[in-house]
Amino acid sequence: MADAYLADRPKARSVRPLAALWPFLRPYSRVLGAAMVALLLASGAMLALPVALKGLIDKGMSAGSAATINGYFVAFLGVAVLFGAFAALRFYLVTWLGERVVADIRSAVYRKVVRMDPQFFEVTRTGEVLSRLTTDTTLVQSIAGSGLSIALRSSINLVGSLVLLAITNLKLLLLILVAMPVVIVPLIVLGRRLRKLSRTSQDKIADTSGLAGETLNAIQTVQAFTLEELHGKRYADAVDASFDVAITRTRVRAWLTAISTVLVFGAITLVLWFGAHQVLSGQMTGGELGQFLLLAVYAGIAAASLSEMWSEVQRAAGAMERLVELQQSEPAIVAPPRPQSLPPLRTGEPAGRIEFEHVRFRYPSRPDNAALDDFTLAIQPGETVAFVGPSGAGKSTTFQLLLRFYDPERGRVLIDGVDIAQASPQEVRRRIGLVPQDTVLFGATARENIRYGRPDATDAEIEEAARAAAADEFIRRLPEGYDTFLGERGARLSGGQRQRIAIARAMLKNPPILLLDEATSSLDAESERAVQSALETLMSTRTTIIIAHRLATVLKADRIIVMDHGRIVATGRHEELVAGNPLYARFAALQFTDFTAAAGEANGWAPEPLAVAAD
DSSP states (O other): OOGGGGOSOOOOSSSGGGGGGHHHHGGGHHHHHHHHHHHHHHHHHHHHHHHHHHHIIIIIIHHTOHHHHHHHHHHHHHHHHHHHHHHHHHHHHHHHHHHHHHHHHHHHHHHHHTTOOHHHHHHSOHHHHHHIIIIIHHHHHHIIIIIHHHHHHHHHHHHHHHHHHHHHOHHHHHHHHHHHHHHHHHHHHHHHHHHHHHHHHHHHHHHHHHHHHHHHHTHHHHHHTTOHHHHHHHHHHHHHHHHHHHHHHHHHHHHHHHHHHHHHHHHHHHHHHHHHHHHHTTSSOHHHHHHHHHHHHHHHHHHHHHHHHHHHHHHHHHHHHHHHHHHHOOOSSOOOSSOOOOOOOOTTSOOOOEEEEEEEEOOTTOTTSOSEEEEEEEEOTTOEEEEEOSTTSSHHHHHHHHTTSSOOSEEEEEETTEEGGGSOHHHHHHTEEEEOSSOOOOSSBHHHHHHTTOTTOOHHHHHHHHHHTTOHHHHHTSTTGGGOBOOGGGTTSOHHHHHHHHHHHHHHHOOSEEEEESTTTTOOHHHHHHHHHHHHHHHTTSEEEEEOSSGGGGTTOSEEEEEETTEEEEEEOHHHHHHHOHHHHHHHHHHOTTOOHHHHHHTTOOOOOOOOOOO
16 A cells, blocks of 8 residues: 555545544434534524514513513523523534544554554655644544534524524525625635635644654754754744744735625625614614614524635535545554464473475565565474575565464465464564564553563563563662653663663563564674573573674574575574685684684685664
8 A cells, every 4th residue: 555545635526535543433413413402402492592582672672571571582582592502512422423433443454553563664754644643634523523413403503593584684684694605605715715724724733743753753863963053943943934834824814814804794784784774764673673674694604614614514525535445554564364373382392383385585675675585494393593694685574474473475384384364463463572673662661561572461471471581680789660651652761771671571471482683783792692592591491593793692403494586595503604604604703703714715705894784
């Protein structure tokens, strides 16, 4: 799925996408029904006010009786109280409904997004997804709640007002219908211009926020390269652009206010002038004129609201269309209709056999380059295997396929004899523990970050895993120990401490298969020895694959697999590969000081300054 459907915020060509709101509204149909009843009662009370005003003027005042006048004022006040009560009830119910529906939509879309595969995120910007979860759902919220109520209320008020206006005085109604376009059309034109400027202003503000967030997330890099002035200027330019749009928007709003005021009061004056002459000629009473004027105001407000809401409905329909597209997106990696179960884990029985059978794979974003090409390898339960090779050799790709983030283009990947393409991805991943090179911690406590390995783990099990990962000591020195908030992305910890948290997480999960992507790369020598000892204990009972850039971490591996251009070029132990494989010997020469030039010459090459980069 490409970014195209997550593009800027166009209006929908129709309001049909809003039909997708019904499944979210259906569970709250009683609340919706109660809101509609309150809406009808509030509109009825509102339309009764002009009738009460007519009676007050024509009968109450003409009677010359204080008691009669008091009675009409009490009735007028009673109608106003009913209108206020039902309007408040309607506002509460529709607001609650809008908040509840948008919360359900956000949850549904988020649950879908977190289940999407890496291929989705290769072509979809995370910022765009977040925008849909915030901006678009806010637009939908306005329609699902207050917007829907305003549209229905305005429709009822407009129809009711026009009917009562026709009953009161047909000539004045025709005059209003002629004058209405003169008032409404300029307001619609300026209103559209104002909405466009408002959207542009919001986008400019979003640009400044995005720029600030990007800079603050990389503040150390910015300061290390002394780019404070450059980023300050960029932010100032973005703020100025936002300011210019805001001023233009304010200018248009000022013109809209001035023109609307003149046109509306001009129309009211015209109606009053014509009505006053009819009162003088005896064609209508003063009460009828007052009733007509109030009804005309109702009709004008209702028409303006409907015009305004139509644009909002279009925007909400466009937002809902994109949310539905996002919600209906399906990951490329899914469980088959009848997934095959992996063999059950039993104490004392070997588990974790891994097989790659003639695997060929190309990343969707790099279709011209094969990351793995006819890759075949069998790893026995409990065996420790290390992958070594230059950047781009395909080492990390093996992890991506094992975790079933992607499916191979050709060939199979099997765990314990089961083709993982025929199994549930979740079941496959539950068998695997991962310690990545780039440690990912969440904005939570140390305890909760470790608990991600096994959500149902007890506090004692968490602390035991931390001790095994040599993390217990530094965690207890934190201000609140295991309950210390680690900051966004674990910002309160050093790189080595974050890595030990990740190792503790994998130890807590206790899976039959362990994937270590240079798991000790961020540790100092003392911590590395402690963690390496713990890892060796952990690896002794499970199948382990190590991606190694520092060869010192794989000297005890049962097998070392040398990879290049997606293929296996050599297999063996360290001593065998040093003697028999030029590529591995070259890596070893760069990392071990006791590797002599003579050994290099024995393999037919001379040492060169070469860095082994991360895959």
